[in-house]
Structures are given as C-alpha cells and as structure tokens.
Amino acid sequence: MKIVMLGAPGAGKGTQAEKIAAEYGLPHISTGDIFRKNIKEGTDLGKEAKGYMDAGKLVPDELTVRMLLDRVSGDDCRGGYILDGFPRTIPQAEALDGELKKLGEDIDFAIDVEVPDENIVKRMSGRRACPKCGATYHLEFIPPKKEGICDECGAELTIRDDDKPETVKKRLDVYHDQTQPLIEFYEKKGVLHTVDGTADVSDVFEAIKNILK
Ligand code: ADP
Ligand code: AMP
Numbered sequence: 001m002k003i004v005m006l007g008a009p010g011a012g013k014g015t016q017a018e019k020i021a022a023e024y025g026l027p028h029i030s031t032g033d034i035f036r037k038n039i040k041e042g043t044d045l046g047k048e049a050k051g052y053m054d055a056g057k058l059v060p061d062e063l064t065v066r067m068l069l070d071r072v073s074g075d076d077c078r079g080g081y082i083l084d085g086f087p088r089t090i091p092q093a094e095a096l097d098g099e100l101k102k103l104g105e106d107i108d109f110a111i112d113v114e115v116p117d118e119n120i121v122k123r124m125s126g127r128r129a130c131p132k133c134g135a136t137y138h139l140e141f142i143p144p145k146k147e148g149i150c151d152e153c154g155a156e157l158t159i160r161d162d163d164k165p166e167t168v169k170k171r172l173d174v175y176h177d178q179t180q181p182l183i184e185f186y187e188k189k190g191v192l193h194t195v196d197g198t199a200d201v202s203d204v205f206e207a208i209k210n211i212l213k
Pocket of ligand 2: 056061088162171
C-alpha cells in the first residue's frame with residue numbers, strides 16, 4: 001500500500017503518518033525529517049537544503065526527487081510506504097509517478113488533511129518536536145507528559161527553526177501556490193480522499209482508517 005499525505009504545513013500530516021505507520025507496519029517517509037537529519041549531521045545535502053528551509057521555501061525539485069527516489073528504493077519499502085511532505089510540486093509528483101510506472105505500480109491513496117489557514121499558525125506556533133526520535137507534540141493540544149521532554153525517548157523538545165510566524169506565513173503562500181494543485185492531480189487519478197483535519201487526532205485517524213479499509 002502506497003500512501004501520499006497531502007495538506008498544508010502544520011495540518012497534521014506527520015502526526016497521522018506516524019499512526020498509520022504503526023497500525024499498518026509501513027515506513028513513514030518524511031522528506032522534511034530527512035532534510036533536518038542531514039542538517040544536524042552537517043552533510044552536503046543538509047547544507048544545501050538549510051537556506052531554503054529557513055526561508056520557508058521549497059528545496060529544489062532536482063535535489064528532493066533524487067533523495068526521495070533513493071529512499072523508496074530501499075528494501076523496507078517493498079511492501080509500500082507513507083509519504084509525508086512529498087510530493088510538494090507537480091514535477092515531484094510526475095517524477096514519482098514515472099518511477100512507479102516503470103515498476104508497474106501506482107499510488108493507492110492520497111489523503112488530504114484539510115485545515116484552514118487560520119488554524120495553521122496556532123498549530124505551528126505550539127509545535128514542539130523531538131530532535132532525537134522525531135515525535136511531534138503541541139503545547140496546548142498534544143502536550144508531552146513531562147513539560148519539554150519527549151514521552152518516547154526522554155530527549156529535550158525543540159522548536160523548529162521554520163515555525164516562526166513570519167516563516168509560517170511564507171510557507172502557507174508556497175503551499176497554496178505550488179502544493180495545493182496536487183489535490184487536483186490525485187483527484188484526476190481517482191485516489192484522492194479528504195479528511196477534516198480540525199478534528200481531534202484520534203477522530204482524524206479513525207476517518208483515515210475507514211478510507212484505508
Ligand atoms: P505537518 O506534518 O502537516 O506539518 P504536524 O503533524 O507536525 O503537521 O502537526 C502540526 C502541529 O499540530 C503539531 O504541534 C501537532 O502536535 C499538532 N496537531 C496535529 N494534529 C492535530 C489535531 N488533530 N488537533 C490539534 N493539533 C494537532
Ligand atoms: P516539513 O517538515 O514537511 O514541514 O518540511 C520542512 C521544509 O523542508 C519545507 O518547508 C521545505 O523547505 C523542505 N521540504 C520538505 N519536503 C520537501 C519537498 N517535497 N520539496 C521541497 N522542499 C521540501
């Protein structure tokens with residue numbers, strides 16, 4: 001089963017992808033997480049991506065597509081995967097499709113997590129992330145058991161560099177301009193499903209499970 005998560009930055013794609021991954025035993029592939037890992041490790045890819053990310057822009061397609069195709073060619077992806085944050089542009093979606101076609105495969109589900117822009121800024125300003133295991137929390141909506149500490153691995157939670165309000169605004173503009181057209185792209189392929197992302201995390205997950213049944 002191959003799943004693409006669509007939705008604005010902060011809509012809850014990562015939160016839901018994590019739950020789908022655990023429920024269905026599929027790898028959760030977040031291009032944002034892969035870039036952040038590269039930045040932390042100081043790789044060339046990380047150095048190149050950082051400027052774009054901090055400015056709220058997209059990392060160029062060429063770089064992103066190469067990295068993603070390499071990741072999905074891994075043995076652990078044979079039974080499918082959940083893509084979170086990829087594709088973000090039509091050329092990225094076409095590149096993925098082209099690669100899948102060669103294998104006689106296709107995306108099975110594109111799940112659009114719908115959240116209005118008004119809610120997004122609040123979501124992102126309260127987001128706290130674990131730099132070690134990638135778990136995501138929200139100060140108000142999904143707080144960790146112990147303030148500032150990851151429930152999963154005990155590491156200290158951090159604020160993402162690109163979650164500053166000015167950058168969030170830019171990222172939303174980029175989303176509407178470059179990523180939203182993917183909704184129509186997947187609708188035309190007949191695999192688009194929409195869920196109300198303003199509901200509680202568990203209710204959103206129930207809706208997704210009903211789609212994947
Ligand atoms: P994305 O991967 O789409 O950027 P995240 O999964 O990181 O979004 O979620 C953004 C923020 O909103 C996080 O702080 C997360 O804990 C919180 N969040 C996610 N889903 C919900 C929800 N259904 N209700 C309230 N807050 C949520
Ligand atoms: P995310 O963690 O999905 O919110 O992504 C954080 C940032 O990483 C984005 O704002 C982009 O700068 C970059 N990024 C992640 N995925 C992609 C992608 N598919 N294409 C281009 N840039 C990406």
